Amino acid sequence: MMVESASETIRSAPSGQNGVGSLSGQADGSGSGATGTTASGTGRDVTTGADSNGEMSPAELLHFQQQQALQVARQFLLQQASGLSSPGNNESKQSASAVQVPVSVAMMSPQMLTPQQMQQILSPPQLQALLQQQQALMLQQLQEYYKKQQEQLHLQLLTQQQAGKPQPKEALGNKQLAFQQQLLQMQQLQQQHLLNLQRQGLVSLQPSQASGPLQTLPQAAVCPTDLPQLWKGEGAPGQPAEDSVKQEGLDLTGTAATATSFAAPPKVSPPLSHHTLPNGQPTVLTSRRDSSSHEETPGSHPLYGHGECKWPGCETLCEDLGQFIKHLNTEHALDDRSTAQCRVQMQVVQQLEIQLAKESERLQAMMAHLHMRPPEPKPFSQPLNPVPGSSSFSKVTVSAADSFPDGLVHPPTSAAAPVTPLRPPGLGSASLHGGGPARRRSSDKFCSPISSELAQNHEFYKNADVRPPFTYASLIRQAILETPDRQLTLNEIYNWFTRMFAYFRRNTATWKNAVRHNLSLHKCFVRVENVKGAVWTVDEREYQKRRPPKMTGSPTLVKNMISGLSYGALNASYQAALAESSFPLLNSPGMLNPGSASSLLPLSHDDVGAPLEPLSSNGSSSPPRLSPPQYSHQVQVKEEPAEAEEDRQPGPSLGAPNPSASGPPEDRDLDEELPGEELS
DNA sequence: ATTACATTAAACATAT
DNA sequence: TATATGTTTAATGTAA
Numbered sequence: 001m002m003v004e005s006a007s008e009t010i011r012s013a014p015s016g017q018n019g020v021g022s023l024s025g026q027a028d029g030s031g032s033g034a035t036g037t038t039a040s041g042t043g044r045d046v047t048t049g050a051d052s053n054g055e056m057s058p059a060e061l062l063h064f065q066q067q068q069a070l071q072v073a074r075q076f077l078l079q080q081a082s083g084l085s086s087p088g089n090n091e092s093k094q095s096a097s098a099v100q101v102p103v104s105v106a107m108m109s110p111q112m113l114t115p116q117q118m119q120q121i122l123s124p125p126q127l128q129a130l131l132q133q134q135q136a137l138m139l140q141q142l143q144e145y146y147k148k149q150q151e152q153l154h155l156q157l158l159t160q161q162q163a164g165k166p167q168p169k170e171a172l173g174n175k176q177l178a179f180q181q182q183l184l185q186m187q188q189l190q191q192q193h194l195l196n197l198q199r200q201g202l203v204s205l206q207p208s209q210a211s212g213p214l215q216t217l218p219q220a221a222v223c224p225t226d227l228p229q230l231w232k233g234e235g236a237p238g239q240p241a242e243d244s245v246k247q248e249g250l251d252l253t254g255t256a257a258t259a260t261s262f263a264a265p266p267k268v269s270p271p272l273s274h275h276t277l278p279n280g281q282p283t284v285l286t287s288r289r290d291s292s293s294h295e296e297t298p299g300s301h302p303l304y305g306h307g308e309c310k311w312p313g314c315e316t317l318c319e320d321l322g323q324f325i326k327h328l329n330t331e332h333a334l335d336d337r338s339t340a341q342c343r344v345q346m347q348v349v350q351q352l353e354i355q356l357a358k359e360s361e362r363l364q365a366m367m368a369h370l371h372m373r374p375p376e377p378k379p380f381s382q383p384l385n386p387v388p389g390s391s392s393f394s395k396v397t398v399s400a401a402d403s404f405p406d407g408l409v410h411p412p413t414s415a416a417a418p419v420t421p422l423r424p425p426g427l428g429s430a431s432l433h434g435g436g437p438a439r440r441r442s443s444d445k446f447c448s449p450i451s452s453e454l455a456q457n458h459e460f461y462k463n464a465d466v467r468p469p470f471t472y473a474s475l476i477r478q479a480i481l482e483t484p485d486r487q488l489t490l491n492e493i494y495n496w497f498t499r500m501f502a503y504f505r506r507n508t509a510t511w512k513n514a515v516r517h518n519l520s521l522h523k524c525f526v527r528v529e530n531v532k533g534a535v536w537t538v539d540e541r542e543y544q545k546r547r548p549p550k551m552t553g554s555p556t557l558v559k560n561m562i563s564g565l566s567y568g569a570l571n572a573s574y575q576a577a578l579a580e581s582s583f584p585l586l587n588s589p590g591m592l593n594p595g596s597a598s599s600l601l602p603l604s605h606d607d608v609g610a611p612l613e614p615l616s617s618n619g620s621s622s623p624p625r626l627s628p629p630q631y632s633h634q635v636q637v638k639e640e641p642a643e644a645e646e647d648r649q650p651g652p653s654l655g656a657p658n659p660s661a662s663g664p665p666e667d668r669d670l671d672e673e674l675p676g677e678e679l680s
Numbered sequence: 681a682t683t684a685c686a687t688t689a690a691a692c693a694t695a696t
Numbered sequence: 697t698a699t700a701t702g703t704t705t706a707a708t709g710t711a712a
Contacts, residue, residue: 491701510689514688517702517703534701546685
């Protein structure tokens with residue numbers, strides 16, 4: 001039974017795509033409570049202001065445009081928050097849910113995106129690093145920005161007041177309000193953003209930082225309510241903004257529309273705060289500060305709030321933290337599903353960041369246009385990352401991308417993960433091509449550089465009871481190749497499995513049988529009679545044979561994926577980075593060092609199976625862990641009986657399959673036995 | 681719809 | 697005989 005359940009979970013993985021889809025898919029309206037949050041609310045001041053004037057001042061116009069844009073963005077936010085929800089979560093519901101929820105799916109995965117592609121996009125550590133950096137940067141910048149804007153507002157207000165004309169005063173009031181609204185929106189975006197971060201555990205709760213308000217603000221503070229109303233009320237001016245949003249970045253409109261339809265049931269309507277938005281300027285900051293003290297007690301949990309589980313799509317009510325923890329551990333354990341959800345969330349965050357950047361830029365432009373700010377538009381100093389070039393607002397995204405290479409402060413990658421397998425492997429460190437764990441583990445073709453990912457996630461798999469996203473064949477091969485002799489007995493293979501993967505410490509009968517089955521089935525595994533029994537070796541040629549040299553992380557593919565996501569904001573450099581990262585650095589000194597390795601490019605240290613090995617610059621560089629002596633040893637062990645088996649392969653004929661790269665490291669091995677074959 | 685592959689289960693054979 | 701090791705077949709599911 002254990003076995004069964006286990007396998008079941010596994011099976012669900014392959015459908016991971018659907019996994020992803022279904023996850024978000026199940027969002028059947030329910031989750032969208034947030035979105036639904038009635039449109040009654042506070043935004044009135046602004047609205048009336050505009051109305052009263054009859055005709056719109058430029059500032060107002062801008063304001064409304066901005067509002068609308070933000071509205072769209074917010075809808076997007078909220079919807080994604082809810083869209084991810086997959087309340088059911090039960091496999092049984094998957095199919096059914098498909099009908100209801102395409103919200104997040106539609107949003108997240110434009111048709112052209114296959115789940116695998118998504119994973120490819122999302123999993124690499126670089127991305128994560130990038131994300132984190134971006135986030136940190138943005139947050140800081142935003143905060144600063146807010147501050148400055150506040151100051152500006154004050155200044156303006158003062159100036160105007162000095163002028164002391166009643167009429168203008170009113171106009172100014174409107175203006176001010178408008179901008180305040182704007183600021184609020186921005187802040188909300190930020191908050192939502194943070195919330196998302198928290199959700200995926202990328203941001204730890206630190207009372208001091210913005211994380212505090214997180215829990216409360218998004219819900220308690222304002223906006224969701226006032227804006228919609230505003231929008232509705234003003235109907236007309238909307239179009240332009242909407243269009244612009246549409247064109248510029250993610251096509252939110254479509255999704256937003258969809259979302260609204262689902263948003264209907266305002267399920268857990270957050271305690272509609274009336275307390276916010278009094279009118280005064282400091283509202284923003286104030287409310288924020290206030291909320292920070294609230295609810296974020298040390299005993300709380302980022303995923304727990306208002307008595308319910310905040311896991312995307314789960315809104316399970318939990319009476320207390322203890323119960324919630326229990327629930328968390330049972331319902332949201334580290335499995336393929338959760339991982340997939342995490343990944344989706346990550347993507348959401350990315351998109352939001354981009355959107356945020358866009359909106360910020362727009363705001364900047366607006367302000368510049370209104371002379372609210374000296375021409376040098378650079379509200380965002382770079383407090384965090386000394387990104388050299390980026391000086392303009394518009395470069396926010398750019399700078400983030402630029403700073404990515406060096407920045408990677410600390411991909412929460414492997415090195416950590418002692419006993420807390422909280423970080424899904426794919427998120428933390430999977431290499432581009434390596435794909436994440438949620439990915440169909442079978443698709444060997446994509447994750448040839450198993451060793452790379454394995455090395456990076458070594459610790460993770462070791463401790464987390466997650467099924468590794470590799471096929472048995474690739475695992476076995478890895479096990480064998482990891483040894484100096486490149487040969488293992490069956491039992492040693494077993495041991496390797498259990499040693500390397502927590503997952504394989506269970507259900508031994510099942511996977512052991514599978515291992516044996518694979519050993520026998522695949523020609524690439526060669527049994528060699530030894531003095532002390534039989535050992536298994538790998539026939540790389542055979543192994544490669546069964547995997548056509550597919551570009552694992554084709555840059556073009558990645559590019560397409562990105563563009564498919566409407567990542568308008570993704571600049572060339574980022575794309576380039578992505579593309580680059582899809583090519584393992586093979587010449588990197590192997591040193592199996594998960595910690596460091598993960599921190600940079602997806603160096604596939606011992607990328608044994610990398611199909612696109614560029615015939616390592618210097619032949620010697622590649623064999624990372626194969627020290628000469630060992631190597632010879634191997635030969636020695638194999639010698640007698642081996643030949644019969646190993647030689648059976650028609651070397652010359654088969655050598656061809658990977659003509660291009662032609663130098664899979666492993667072949668070094670075989671070179672010895674079959675000299676001159678492929679090196680031709 | 682077809683095909684190839686991966687996984688799982690299980691029957692069976694052989695060696696220790 | 698029991699267990700470990702191998703081999704093989706079949707059923708099932710997924711992806712191309």
